[in-house]
Amino acid sequence: MANVEAALKEAMTGIEGSLGVALVDYTSGMALGTVGGGKDLDLTVAAAGNTDVVRAKVRTMEMLGLKDEIEDILISLDTQYHLIRLMKARGSKGLFLYLALDKTRANLAMARHQLRSIEGDLEI
Amino acid sequence: MRRVLRARPERGLPVVEAALGEELRRLRARVPSLTGSVVAASDGLVLARDLATGDADGTAALTAAAMGVAVRMSDDAGHGALRELLVHGEDGYVACYRAGSAAVLTVLAQARINVGRLHLESRAASGRIGRLVDVATRDTPAPLRLPYRQR
Secondary structure (H helix, E strand, O other): OEOHHHHHHHHHHHOOOEEEEEEEEOOOOEEEEEEEOEOOEOHHHHHHHHHHHHHHHHHHHHHHOOOOOOOEEEEEOOOEEEEEEEOOOOOOOOEEEEEEEEOOOOOHHHHHHHHHHHHHHEOO | OOOOOEEOOOOOHHHHHHHHHHHHHHHHHHOOOEEEEEEEEOOOOEEEEEEOOOOHHHHHHHHHHHHHHHHHHHHHOOOOOOOEEEEEEOOEEEEEEEEOOOEEEEEEEEOOOOHHHHHHHHHHHHHHHHHHHHHHHHHOOOHHHOOEEOO
C-alpha cells in the first residue's frame, strides 16, 4: 500500500513518458496531490478541467441508462496521451488519477497497466 | 458665453461600473452552477452586482463583516494578508476573493460546482476587478476637482 505522494511519484518516475500526474477529487474539482507538470501543463487547471470531463461522462451514462462504471478514459492528442483512471477502492470513491504522457516516448498499453496497479496499491 | 460643466464620459465610476458588470456576467457564463456574484467595497457597499435572486446589499454587507473576521484570523495565525474565504454550506458555496486594495469579489455557487474551476476563474476575475477598482479610486479625486471639459 502506498500513500498519495508515493503513488504519484511512482507514476511520474516509473511510467515511461510521464509529463505529469495528479490525484483529483471530482466532487470538488480540486487536486489532492500533483507531481510533475510545469508551465506547459498546469495540473491545477487540468484537475478542474478533467473534472468536467468525468462528470460529463457520468451524466451521459446516466442518460443512456447504463448501469456500469467508468474504468478509465483515454484522450489522444497529437503529441500527448491523457489518461484518466477512476479510483475504485472503498473510501476513495469520487477520486480519479490523471496522467499526461508524451506520445513519442510512452507505451500506452504499459502505461495503462502500470496506472491500474498504482491505483490498486494507493491508500487514501 | 455659456459654459457647460460635464465630467469626461470616458473616465470615472460609471464606466468602471459597466466594466465590473461585464466582468461578473462573463464569470457567470464561464462557470456552470455559479448563481451570482457581487463586487463589494471594503466598507460593505455594492460596487457591482450580477444576482438573479437575492439581496446584493445584504451580501455585500455580510462580505465586509466576514472578511473583517477572516483578515484577523489569517493575521492571528501568522499567515499574512487574506486572499480568499470559502464558506461551504450543505446546499452551496459562498466564496470571497480579495480584489485589489479596496474591494472584494463575492461569488455564490450551487453545491455541485467544480470548486477547482470556481477558484481558477474567480481568482483571475478578482485580479482584473481589483485593477479596475484601484485605478478608478485613484483617478477619481474629490467631486469638486473632477476633470471638466468646457464647451
